[in-house]
Amino acid sequence: GIEEAPYLIAAPGAFQYISYELSSAYLMENDIDLGDEICIPIGTFTEPFKGIFDGGGHTLSGLKVLTNSYAGLFGKASGAVFKNLRIDEAEIESTSSNAGILVGYLENGNIEKCSMSGNVTGTAYVGGLVGQISGNSSKVIKCRMQGSVKGTEYVGGLIGGAKGNIEDCYAMGSVFSTKNHMYTGGLIGCIQLGNIKNSYAAAQVSKNGKGLVYKYYSVQENNSYYDVQTADITNDPDKGKLTSAFTCKGFFK
Numbered sequence: 001g002i003e004e005a006p007y008l009i010a011a012p013g014a015f016q017y018i019s020y021e022l023s024s025a026y027l028m029e030n031d032i033d034l035g036d037e038i039c040i041p042i043g044t045f046t047e048p049f050k051g052i053f054d055g056g057g058h059t060l061s062g063l064k065v066l067t068n069s070y071a072g073l074f075g076k077a078s079g080a081v082f083k084n085l086r087i088d089e090a091e092i093e094s095t096s097s098n099a100g101i102l103v104g105y106l107e108n109g110n111i112e113k114c115s116m117s118g119n120v121t122g123t124a125y126v127g128g129l130v131g132q133i134s135g136n137s138s139k140v141i142k143c144r145m146q147g148s149v150k151g152t153e154y155v156g157g158l159i160g161g162a163k164g165n166i167e168d169c170y171a172m173g174s175v176f177s178t179k180n181h182m183y184t185g186g187l188i189g190c191i192q193l194g195n196i197k198n199s200y201a202a203a204q205v206s207k208n209g210k211g212l213v214y215k216y217y218s219v220q221e222n223n224s225y226y227d228v229q230t231a232d233i234t235n236d237p238d239k240g241k242l243t244s245a246f247t248c249k250g251f252f253k
Contacts, residue, residue: 001025003052018042018049025052028085034062036091041065041075041104048076048107055085055114063090063101063118070094070104071122072131078107082114090118090147097124098131099151100160108135111143119148125160126151127189128171136193138164146172153181156188156213157203163192169199172230176206184209186226186233192217202227212239 001007006025009015012034018026019042043049053074063073070076071094073087082102090101098104099122102114116129125132128145132154145158154161157171166188177184186201191213201212203226211226211233226233228240 001051006052006054015039015042021051022047023050025054027054028056028058028060031059031061034060034064036062036064038064038066039073041067041070041072043070043074043076045070045076048078048080049074050077050079052081053085054083057084057086059086059088061088063087063092065092065094067093068095070096070131071099072102072104074103076105076107077103077109080106080109082109083112084114086115088117090116090120092118092120092122094122097122097126099125100127100130101145102129104131106130106133106138108137109133110139110141112139112141114143116143116145117147121150123152125154125189127156127158127160128173129158130162131160133159133162133164136163138162140164140166140169142168144170144172148173149175150178152177152179153183154189155184155209157186157201158188159191160189162188162190162194164194165197166191166194166199167197170201172202174204175209177209180207182208183214185214186211186231187224188213190215190217191219193219195220195222196224197222199224200226202230205231205233209233
C-alpha cells in the first residue's frame with residue numbers, strides 16, 4: 001500500500017496485518033468497533049511503524065491496551081504520518097513509560113486532525129494523544145484530547161514530552177502525576193526545540209503541575225493559554241484565562 005493506493009482497513013481483524021507491513025500506507029474505510037478486546041500495540045522498539053495511517057474521518061472505538069511496554073494503538077512509530085482519525089473512549093494502560101491513545105512513542109513524525117477521548121495511565125512520558133515525541137521536524141496540527149491522563153512524570157493532557165511544532169491543538173479533562181512530580185502540564189509536560197501556536201488546555205492539573213506546559217526549552221510560544229478556572233492552578237498566571245475565553249469556536253485563528 002502506498003499513499004495513492006493504500007491498503008484498506010474495514011474490520012477489526014485488519015489491524016493485525018499492519019504489523020506485517022510497517023512501512024505501508026493504510027486507510028480506514030468506515031467506523032470500526034474493536035469490541036473492548038485487549039489489543040497489541042502496532043510497532044515496537046526494534047520494529048516501529050514507518051508508514052501512513054489515514055483514518056478517513058472515521059471513528060475507532062473499543063480500543064483497549066494493557067501492556068508493560070510502549071502503549072497505544074501504535075506502540076512506536078518513526079517517520080510516520082497519522083491523520084483524519086478519531087478514537088473514542090479508549091483505555092490505555094502501561095506499567096512502563098511512553099503511553100498515549102494514538103502512539104506511545106513517535107520519532108520524527110506528523111499527526112494532523114486526530115481526535116482522542118478516553119483514559120491513559122503509565123509511568124513517565126504519558127499523554128492523551130502521544131506519550132513522547134522526539135525529532136525536531138515532528139508536527140502535531142489540529143489535534144485534541146478529552147479524558148484522563150495519569151503518570152509519574154512528563155505527563156500532559158495531549159503529549160507527555162515533545163519536540164517539534166504544536167499548532168491548533170487542545171486538551172480537556174484531567175492530568176495527574178501519581179507522585180505529585182514536576183513536569184506535569186495541562187497540554188504538555190515538557191517541550192524542547194519547537195513551537196506552540198494557537199493551542200490551549202482546559203484540564204484539572206495535579207499539585208506541582210502547570211496549566212499549559214510545565215517546562216519549555218528553546219521554544220517559541222504564541223497565542224496559547226490554559227483555562228485557569230478548570231486547572232485550579234495559579235502558578236503560571238501569564239498564560240491563564242477565564243473559562244469564558246474558551247467557549248468561542250473562533251479561538252483558533
